[in-house]
Amino acid sequence: MIALSNINKVFNKDKDNEVVAIKSLSLTINEGEYLTIVGSNGSGKSTLLNIISGAEMPTNGTITIEGTDVTKMPEYKRSKWIARVFQNPLSGTAPDLSIIDNFRLAALRTQSRGLTIGVNASFKKKVKDRIATLGMGLENKTEQPIGTLSGGQRQALTLLMGVMDETKILLLDEPTAALDPRSADIIMKTADVLIKEHNLTAILITHNLKYAHQYGNRLIQMSEGVITKSLDSQQKLALPLTDLFAWFI
Numbered sequence: 243m244i245a246l247s248n249i250n251k252v253f254n255k256d257k258d259n260e261v262v263a264i265k266s267l268s269l270t271i272n273e274g275e276y277l278t279i280v281g282s283n284g285s286g287k288s289t290l291l292n293i294i295s296g297a298e299m300p301t302n303g304t305i306t307i308e309g310t311d312v313t314k315m316p317e318y319k320r321s322k323w324i325a326r327v328f329q330n331p332l333s334g335t336a337p338d339l340s341i342i343d344n345f346r347l348a349a350l351r352t353q354s355r356g357l358t359i360g361v362n363a364s365f366k367k368k369v370k371d372r373i374a375t376l377g378m379g380l381e382n383k384t385e386q387p388i389g390t391l392s393g394g395q396r397q398a399l400t401l402l403m404g405v406m407d408e409t410k411i412l413l414l415d416e417p418t419a420a421l422d423p424r425s426a427d428i429i430m431k432t433a434d435v436l437i438k439e440h441n442l443t444a445i446l447i448t449h450n451l452k453y454a455h456q457y458g459n460r461l462i463q464m465s466e467g468v469i470t471k472s473l474d475s476q477q478k479l480a481l482p483l484t485d486l487f488a489w490f491i
């Protein structure tokens with residue numbers, strides 16, 4: 243469970259360019275919940291995810307993860323529980339390293355018990371089996387530098403690599419914004435499967451209202467640092483896609 247209590251985030255406090263990005267925001271996301279966030283540019287969505295991951299510290303307020311107060315815990319200490327995928331397929335992987343070596347790095351980062359076997363054959367087999375589930379044919383390219391792959395392929399691998407044994411939380415910040423429609427669909431489906439398989443607590447930020455409607459079991463809209471609409475799973479299921487489009491008119 244992630245619990246945010248009375249979070250404020252002010253950038254450049256008391257300067258001419260002061261920005262209040264998050265305003266007295268409280269939000270609880272239960273284990274296994276998949277929350278989708280929509281909202282215009284600059285509404286504070288990414289800042290919220292940065293505060294959860296520890297990339298940004300809140301100006302006020304507290305955040306607990308699984309009952310532990312992590313408000314002052316640095317990002318690297320939270321990272322073994324948290325997987326992140328960003329808009330840019332170039333962030334999240336080392337382009338000159340092979341697919342298999344990128345998975346090794348990811349396993350080291352999270353100190354994942356299931357994948358710390360190192361260089362041997364069983365590690366490779368495990369990685370290949372996981373990659374095969376994408377249906378992109380990448381399981382036969384594991385020695386290829388990851389930088390030679392398309393954006394969609396890299397993004398799919400970033401997602402797979404991020405979710406290790408210890409992962410409890412998946413944060414997706416416009417993961418499909420830079421992708422072609424087919425790759426975008428693969429990313430969204432793969433994320434959905436991983437969330438269910440690992441019972442992850444997940445947050446998706448997207449401008450794709452079709453995905454916002456289709457995925458997740460809760461939906462909020464943010465505007466100027468506050469939550470302006472909040473739908474539970476039943477309300478979300480009952481929401482016609484056209485109504486969701488109307489939120490932005």
Ligand SMILES: Nc1ncnc2c1ncn2[C@@H]1O[C@H](COP(=O)(O)OP(=O)(O)O)[C@@H](O)[C@H]1O
Binds near residue numbers: 262282289
């Ligand atoms: N590191 C930063 N320094 C200064 N201002 C920032 C920083 N990060 C975000 N902001 C500002 O905070 C507001 C919210 O940004 P952001 O969370 O990125 O919005 P969104 O993801 O919804 O587009 C914006 O006005 C943005 O310019």
Ligand SMILES: [Mg+2]
Binds near residue numbers: 287288415
């Ligand atoms: Mg953003």
